[in-house]
Amino acid sequence: MQINDKIVKKIKKDFPIFENNPGLIYLDNAATSQKPLQVIDSITSFYKKENANIHRGFYKLSENATKRYEDSRLIIEKFINAEHGEVIFTKNTTESINLLSYCITPLIKEGRNEILLTEMEHHSNLVPWQEFAKRHNFKIKFIKIKEDFNLDYDDANKEIGEKTALISMVHVSNSLGIVNDVKKLVEIGKRSGAITIVDAAQSVSHMKIDVKEIGCDFLAFSGHKMLAPFGIGVLYGKKELLEKMIPFNFGGDMIKSVSYENATYNDLPMKFEAGTQNIAGVIGLAEAIKYLEYIGMENIKRWEKELLVYSVNKIRNIKGIKLYLSNVDLNSSIFSFNLNNAHPHDVVTLLDEDGIAIRGGHHCCMPLMNKLGISGTCRISFSFYNNFEDIDKLINSLNKINQIFNR
């Protein structure tokens, strides 16, 4: 199945939000995706027919719930080509990175006290490391971005060295849609013996992610940006590294045996999953992955690129538009712009008048906005259920708004 305008019309029918909000043009997929009926049903059906806590019950209902939970993990592991036990469930990307920032110390080699990030990180992959640096007296360095918004890989080579404890980078920038060559950055990191972390929040539902091919030690993403419910996220980590790390939360399920004085920790991945987990969330995430695979990741990537190229070609012609685009290639599903001197919040509210939902502001990338000398941008982010008609309506509305600010 090749996605085209006609197929999108069919796909949209799987997403009840569109039926319940006639005329909604949803272009804020980087904030969160909409959810297909298949995912919603899998969650309600679990609560209606299969609800029980996992791991500890020796009755059928609980055993079934445990099986559903662990089968879901297998689906998620396979989706990113991880080994069994390498996918740990968290709340979201933010929690995955926080977990790392608290548990990673046993992996850091003697004498290394620098963290390397990029200038385009989401606050989620910046603030936890700032706190880490304060706690451990580390220094944070940043790989610069160039005039064309792409990362300066020469600078990456310069900044990395024998002091670098870890390098953590965003795969696809949520504000500008730049696709970073994470494979190359991981290689650069590996060469100097640093731990490598990838924030895949904006890539995992838009392109095929293969952790072995990227070669990273850790990778984080959120379910809610990939058709799954809120409150379920993933931290992937290489087994031998996760084994050496200290647990994040302590309590039930993460232990093997407990005395009044002490406890021994459970095996992976349970060691990192203390307390009752978001079981329905995990089931929903597996269902979301099934849906993504049914559409096909290559298919999704191709269609979203078509949407991006189509919209950029049209939006370029709007008078007074400033696009924040890489001139290397248009490969992602996100782009940012500003309209004349209009504040992004005004543009967002006025687009809303026509049922068009986009995001305006700093996109949790304040340092980057400061560097670009702007307070924010208007951001369009696609999903495979968007089509050319959505874009035509967007362009129309932008032209209307432009008149307000040009008068």
Place this chain on the structure above:
Amino acid sequence: MEEKVDFNLNETAKDMYKEYILELYRNPNNFGKLKKPTFEHKEYNPLCGDEIEISILIENECVKDINFRGKGCVLSIAAASLITDKIKGMNIKDVLILNKDDLLNILQIPITITRLKCILLPLEAIKICLRKNGKSSS
């Protein structure tokens, strides 16, 4: 049970961006900086990237003149325009007790929750300016 939610959000946007509000944005009142202000203050809202600089001339505990300049969205510039109009001639004490409801009254438009902070910034800046300087001079 299934009920269709219609897009009533549309109404609000139209009501917020009334022509007179847009006109105030294009040609704000009291825009600029006083030559010899009694008090000055700059306030910044990093979340929106809005910036406002207030200059006030005080005579007999009253606001004799006030100017503002800076950048912001339509709503914050319109609010700054109208609030500066409103407090001209007012006693400092009375300015300090102005609140969100007074602002909404002056603006005469419905404001959605997420945009409330936009219209509050100018008034906040004025109050901070008066309080800060009131303290150091007394």
